[in-house]
Amino acid sequence: xxxxxxxxxTELRDGVLTLTINRPDASNAIPYTVRxxxxxxxxxxxxxxxxxxxxxxxxxxxxxxxxxxxxxxxPAPERPEGAPDFVVGQAVEMMxxxxxTLMTSIQDCQKPVxxxxxxxxxxxxxxxxxxxxxxxxxxxxxxxxVFASKALLPDGGFAYxxxxxxxxxxxxxxxxxxxxxxxxxxxxxxxVNRVVPAADLGAEVEALAARLxxxxxxxxxxAKHLLxxxxxxxxxxxxxxxxxxxxxxxxxxxxxxxxxxxLERRDPDFRGW
Numbered sequence: 001x002x003x004x005x006x007x008x009x010t011e012l013r014d015g016v017l018t019l020t021i022n023r024p025d026a027s028n029a030i031p032y033t034v035r036x037x038x039x040x041x042x043x044x045x046x047x048x049x050x051x052x053x054x055x056x057x058x059x060x061x062x063x064x065x066x067x068x069x070x071x072x073x074x075p076a077p078e079r080p081e082g083a084p085d086f087v088v089g090q091a092v093e094m095m096x097x098x099x100x101t102l103m104t105s106i107q108d109c110q111k112p113v114x115x116x117x118x119x120x121x122x123x124x125x126x127x128x129x130x131x132x133x134x135x136x137x138x139x140x141x142x143x144x145x146v147f148a149s150k151a152l153l154p155d156g157g158f159a160y161x162x163x164x165x166x167x168x169x170x171x172x173x174x175x176x177x178x179x180x181x182x183x184x185x186x187x188x189x190x191x192v193n194r195v196v197p198a199a200d201l202g203a204e205v206e207a208l209a210a211r212l213x214x215x216x217x218x219x220x221x222x223a224k225h226l227l228x229x230x231x232x233x234x235x236x237x238x239x240x241x242x243x244x245x246x247x248x249x250x251x252x253x254x255x256x257x258x259x260x261x262x263l264e265r266r267d268p269d270f271r272g273w
Contacts, residue, residue: 008037009059015052015213015272016206017045017111023069024060028125031072035102042105042113052213052272054109055205056132057116058125061198064117064141067124068099099124099156106131107228110221112212116205117141117183117192130161133224135191136205137183138198143191149178164231166190216254217272 007030009020019041021028030038038056045051058064106113106128115121117137121129122144129135129143147154154162154175163171166189174181174189186192196204212220222245230238249255254270261268 004033004037007031008034008041010041012050014210015050016055016209017041017048017051017053018055018057020057020059021065022059024058024063026069027066027120028058028060028063029066029069030124031069032074032098033072035068035098039102039105042102042109045111046105046109049273051111052215052217053209054111054113055116055209056106056113056128057205058118061118061138061140063119063125064115064121065125065128066120066122067127067146095155099127103127103131103157103161110224111217112220112224114205114209114212116201117143118198118201120144122146124156127156127158127161129191130158130165134193134208135186136194136196136201136208137186137192138201139183139195140198141183141186141192141195143181143183143186145174145178147178148175214270216252216258216270218252218254219249222249 007021007023009018009022011018011020019038021030021034023029023034042054045054112134113132115129115132115135117129117135118141119138120142122142123146126143126145145154145158146152147158153159159171159175162174166174170189173179181189181191183192183195187195194204226238226242226245229241233241253273254268257268257270
């Protein structure tokens, strides 16, 4: 049985929750236990007032994450006598409970999520990078879509997110050809926000996370939701949501602090609620 506490490291400091996939000897591929641990952490961060920003990274300097570790299988429930090994609908439910849930837990998290790409993001690891709000990559990092090359369909919401981020033609180029993208190519495609020397990755992400953690957290969460909503919904729906969030923001402590700081001509001190 994998040791989740050892294979998924968590640190909360100054409002920043850092989640580190700690399986460098396995290319930071994640078994179901680490996957479920990540889901739990993102869901907890969503409502935890102590968390104002989340950083997701991998241990070592070679791999961010290379997807699911299929060598580690979850325990299977006992089957009735005569039941087949595979039942129609079983794969669908496994996907829903697996990487699809992980991806949506990142996207739906009210707190901003930064992916610190310390190395290769491949397969499910590439999915994780796409799901995060901001991606900072070491100049040695790589982005690899391995699905079609291995006779697999892109799953976990990959085919939904990718064209929204890079456009349809580039998404097809990435998926159908499966070429490895350098960190700089991924930045040119819009997958990565910033590329920095590998030695500077930690400091760059720490500074960016500190900036986000000092901002009005509720506003960031609502803005994140509005941007996601704008991709799929008609204008009227987004404008209605916008009005609701603007009104809600008026009642937040940070909204009131903003007004007080303006009147008193000082910098606001946002608390995150």
